[in-house]
Amino acid sequence: KDKYKDKEHKHKDHKKDKEREKFKHGNGYLVLSDSPHLEIWSRRDVLEAMFLFLLVLFGSPPHVKSEPEDDFYHSPKQEKSLKRERDDDNDSEFKPKKIKTENDKKGKKRKREAEEINQKKAKNKKGEVADGKKKAKKEPEEKWKWWEEERYTDGVKWKFLEHKGPVFAPPYEPVPSHVKFYYDGKPMKLSPQAEEVATFFAKMLDHEYTTKDIFRKNFFKDWRKEMTSEEKSKITDLKKCNFSEMSEYFKAQSEARKAMSKEEKLKIKEENERILQEYGFCIMDKHKERIANFRIEPPGLFRGRGDHPKMGMLKRRIRPQDIIINCSKDSKHPEPPPGTKWKEVRHDNKVTWLVSWTENIQGSIKYIMLNPSSRIKGEKDWQKYETARRLKKCVDRIRAQYREDWKSKEMRIRQRAVALYFIDKLALRAGNEKEEGETADTVGCCSLRVEHIKLYPENDGQEYVVEFDFLGKDSIRYYNKVPVEKRVFKNLQLFMENKEPDDDLFDRLNTSILNKHLQELMDGLTAKVFRTYNASITLQQQLKELTTADENIPAKILSYNRANRAVAILCNHQRAPPKTFEKSMQNLQTKIDAKRDQLSDAKRELKSAKADAKVRKDEKSKKAVETKKKAVQRIEEQLMKLEVQATDREENKQIALGTSKLNYLDPRISVAWCKKWGIPVEKIYNKTQREKFAWAIDMADEDYEF
DNA sequence: GTCAGTACTTAGTATCCGCACG
DNA sequence: CGTGCGGATACTAAGTACTGAC
Numbered sequence: 001k002d003k004y005k006d007k008e009h010k011h012k013d014h015k016k017d018k019e020r021e022k023f024k025h026g027n028g029y030l031v032l033s034d035s036p037h038l039e040i041w042s043r044r045d046v047l048e049a050m051f052l053f054l055l056v057l058f059g060s061p062p063h064v065k066s067e068p069e070d071d072f073y074h075s076p077k078q079e080k081s082l083k084r085e086r087d088d089d090n091d092s093e094f095k096p097k098k099i100k101t102e103n104d105k106k107g108k109k110r111k112r113e114a115e116e117i118n119q120k121k122a123k124n125k126k127g128e129v130a131d132g133k134k135k136a137k138k139e140p141e142e143k144w145k146w147w148e149e150e151r152y153t154d155g156v157k158w159k160f161l162e163h164k165g166p167v168f169a170p171p172y173e174p175v176p177s178h179v180k181f182y183y184d185g186k187p188m189k190l191s192p193q194a195e196e197v198a199t200f201f202a203k204m205l206d207h208e209y210t211t212k213d214i215f216r217k218n219f220f221k222d223w224r225k226e227m228t229s230e231e232k233s234k235i236t237d238l239k240k241c242n243f244s245e246m247s248e249y250f251k252a253q254s255e256a257r258k259a260m261s262k263e264e265k266l267k268i269k270e271e272n273e274r275i276l277q278e279y280g281f282c283i284m285d286k287h288k289e290r291i292a293n294f295r296i297e298p299p300g301l302f303r304g305r306g307d308h309p310k311m312g313m314l315k316r317r318i319r320p321q322d323i324i325i326n327c328s329k330d331s332k333h334p335e336p337p338p339g340t341k342w343k344e345v346r347h348d349n350k351v352t353w354l355v356s357w358t359e360n361i362q363g364s365i366k367y368i369m370l371n372p373s374s375r376i377k378g379e380k381d382w383q384k385y386e387t388a389r390r391l392k393k394c395v396d397r398i399r400a401q402y403r404e405d406w407k408s409k410e411m412r413i414r415q416r417a418v419a420l421y422f423i424d425k426l427a428l429r430a431g432n433e434k435e436e437g438e439t440a441d442t443v444g445c446c447s448l449r450v451e452h453i454k455l456y457p458e459n460d461g462q463e464y465v466v467e468f469d470f471l472g473k474d475s476i477r478y479y480n481k482v483p484v485e486k487r488v489f490k491n492l493q494l495f496m497e498n499k500e501p502d503d504d505l506f507d508r509l510n511t512s513i514l515n516k517h518l519q520e521l522m523d524g525l526t527a528k529v530f531r532t533y534n535a536s537i538t539l540q541q542q543l544k545e546l547t548t549a550d551e552n553i554p555a556k557i558l559s560y561n562r563a564n565r566a567v568a569i570l571c572n573h574q575r576a577p578p579k580t581f582e583k584s585m586q587n588l589q590t591k592i593d594a595k596r597d598q599l600s601d602a603k604r605e606l607k608s609a610k611a612d613a614k615v616r617k618d619e620k621s622k623k624a625v626e627t628k629k630k631a632v633q634r635i636e637e638q639l640m641k642l643e644v645q646a647t648d649r650e651e652n653k654q655i656a657l658g659t660s661k662l663n664y665l666d667p668r669i670s671v672a673w674c675k676k677w678g679i680p681v682e683k684i685y686n687k688t689q690r691e692k693f694a695w696a697i698d699m700a701d702e703d704y705e706f
Numbered sequence: 707g708t709c710a711g712t713a714c715t716t717a718g719t720a721t722c723c724g725c726a727c728g
Numbered sequence: 729c730g731t732g733c734g735g736a737t738a739c740t741a742a743g744t745a746c747t748g749a750c
Contacts, residue, residue, distance in 0.1 A: 297740065305718075305741065351713065365712065366740085380714085429716095430744060439742075473743050474717055512707090515745070528715085528744060575718070580733070587733090656718075663716055686736065 144287055146375035147382065147695040157352045157376060161327045163282035163291065165334030166355045166368055167275060169298035169317065172196045179249045182242035183235055194227045197314055200301045202246035209303060215312035219301060222314035282354060282370070283331075290371035291354065296323075302361045306440035306475025316360045324356045352376050362438065373691035382695055385666040387524045388533040389706060395533065398521050399424065406487040412508035416517055418491050419445050419506050423527050426480065427534050427570050429473060430511040430527035442471045445527070446511050451501035455492055456481075464489035478572050535567045535664035540706045542566045543673050554641045557683055560673065561648050567660045575656040588646050595639045602632045662689070667696035672704035 152158075174195060180187040181198060190198060201210065201219055209215050220238045227235065235241065260268075279294045299317035302310055320340035327333050329347045336342050343357075355368035370376055391398075402424075405417030422428050423445050431444020443452060452470035459465035462483040472478045484492075495505055511527065518525040542563030547556055578584070606628035613621040667685075671693070674681045681690065681697055690697060 293739075295739090303741085308741095353713075356713095362741095363711095364742095367713075369714080377715095384715090432744060434743095442742085444743080474741075476718080511744075512746085526745065573717080578734085584733070659717060688736070 143694065144375075145695075145698060146287075146378065147699060151379055155350050158284050158349050159328070160286065160331065161282065161284050161349070161354065162331030163327060163334060163354050164279045165325060165336070166323065167279050167295045168320075168337070169296055175199065175246060175249055180245050182245075184240040185242075188234070191228050191231060194223065194231050196299075197223045197226045198241075198243060199246055199250070200299070200314070202243035203250050204301060205243060205247045209311065212311065214309060215301075218310060218312035219314070222312075226314070284370070284374070284376065287375065289374040289376075292369055292371045294368055296357070297359075297366070304440060306442065306471060308440045309437055310361055310439075313361055318357050322357045326351065326354055326356070371691075373688075373694065378692070378695050381692075384529075384532060385536065385668070385706075387529055388536055388666070391522060391525060391529050391533045392537065392706065394522050395424075401521065403485075403487075406485075406491055412513070414491050415495060415506040415509045416514060418488055418495070419509055419514060420518075421484075421488060423530050424534070425484075426468075426482065427531045427572075428478075429531070430514065432511050440471070440475050442473060442475055444472060444511075446506055446509055446514060448505040449501065450496050450499045450503050450505055453492065453505065455489065455496075457489075466492065472572065476572065476574050531571060532664055535571055535660055536666040536669060536706050538567050538570055539563050539665050540669050543669070547673070547677065549677075552637070552640070553679055553683070554644045556677055556679060558644045558648055560670075560684060561657065562651070564657045564661060564665070565651060565655055567665060568655045568657050571660055571664060573656045573659045574654055577653050581653060585646070585649065588642065588649065592639065592642045592646060595635065595642055599632070599635045599639055602628065602635050606632050661685075662692070666706050667693035668700035668704045669706050671696050671700040672702050675700070675702035 172192065174192055177189075181190055181195070182188065201223070204210050216238055224232055224235070280291050281288050282291055283289075296318045297315070300315050302308075302313045302315045304311045320336040321343050323336075323342050325333060325342050325345045326348055327345070328349065333345050353367040353369050356365050358364070359366050372378070372381070398420075402417040402420045405413050406421075408414050408417065423430070429444035431447035433447060434442075443449065448470065452468060454467040454469075456465040456467065457463065459467075459481065464486055465481055465483050466489070468478055468480045468482070470478055492505075495507075499505075499507075515526045518527065518529075543560065546559040546563055548559075551559070606625070609621065609625045609628045613625045670684050671681060673679070674684055685693060685697075
């Protein structure tokens, strides 16, 4: 109650929020605290309404638990969902009842965000409100605009969750007996367990992974664990193992798959579709939502990125007894495959995952969660950009502050300030500590070591240049030479004094110290918000700068891509140049040349048509001139389009735009840009992206400002 | 402050699949 | 009507952030 008091005062019309706030967490279960609604909604009402609603949703009587202990949990949910639409107008009546006495930052923050949501909401709400139940019925056809509804505010992620559990990897199918494995030149029949692991290796034989020492060592060690004692004593040297028949067999198999008839392919497709329909969706709070990764990761050999010390280790097969199911108490929980049991079925509505298991390589937990188009992901995404926009409002203050801190007497503060400067200026990642030897040696800002930077008092005519060279996330190299302010430079010299190359540059700093500091500067601020903020603000600026009114659509899109690219470069989003890059560039060039020829032909024709018309002066020849003119124009346009495409592709050779588009750029900036220039959103976002950003597409208008 | 554990976002690449092209 | 290309999607690794115990 206290938490949200502050909100109450300012938000008289936020009744729904209040409802949510009533269901607080205490002693491990939900407690219904001061609830004015109990006055209007008797338990019977609630049950009745709930019944009706479920009937509409599922078409058959629901399974309703009647145990009292379920009740407090249960009814609020239904009460709330049904009520939503209704109570809008009697809001004010309830207000006075809520007396909040204290506030905290989180409450404030949410409030502010909720405020914004509400403004938008006000616009559309009226129409939808009318038909509460019908809406639920129609829902599958009609897209649900979750962004027009209130959000949970107290850490509850859902009230109802039902799903079918995961899809397990298909069981191992032994290779036919004529496919032999040879040890030391002699054929050898392997036990199914050992054989399965051998096939994992055989499938990767073409990959350069299998030539790496660590990979081979890890693989062999784990493989031996799967062998029978007999096999173990025989097979002692990986070099003497010959997997080539297996490898050939799998290659043949994949060829065969490609060569399958249409019918067979269709059949497989249909089967996949069936599985998707059955397992690919869940019901969360009365809405059917798509699950992102409902298939359990199949066993195989671990492929880390970069120089990973664990590459080649066996990634174990996941069994039902490894699986934790999360769903609501009042849902029909998924059944484990016959003869098996789940590790646990829990009902934790403070988390968003449906299924989890512990992976055996790093011992970390993996989750099955919802699709980016789902409410639960979308809300979070939206909130992320709202936080970044709040940073926009106070970034000047924060910048002034860290510049001031460069002069601090305290080393830890100077380090903090310089690190923050890098994070802000260069969009570096925070750089959590990692366990040595468990993962590839990569760093972020706070974990930079002395060996990762070089200082040049003067370089290429610039003063105080810092050269960064290190491996970041996914072992992608970050290389950059940047001139910095004198104070930063001097500080860096100081930090590096008397240190070995492999000592931490910021020895008095880590991400948790930094984030704690940031939290004090702005509610909800963490290091990664700077990346989001700088990416989005850069896009907005670049779009403003690069777009010119008189360009045609392809040229505008090139401008968009260039703006996008500026961000990708800032965030260091790289990719391996596609294998087919050179070739496809050539193809494009050929096309361009052909188009050029075509254009000059068309121009020539136009000329002669004109000459002809001059002499003849009849209608027909005039018309011919017009036609030719149009043809020339059209070809010119096509040529332009191709040239633009070529430029775009060339500039994109080693830069990946997708990551920033998907994770860093406030989609409303792009949507606004599209609207402003009359560009169809489809040119910017493909189908998946449009689903993910449905909220932004729906709510942003052309004058949206990040 | 350190550490382990948990939840969730961000990331590059492998594979799939539909469509333009010959 | 087959084929090859390139965008879309699937996959899962690798980050960030936060919590709570000590």
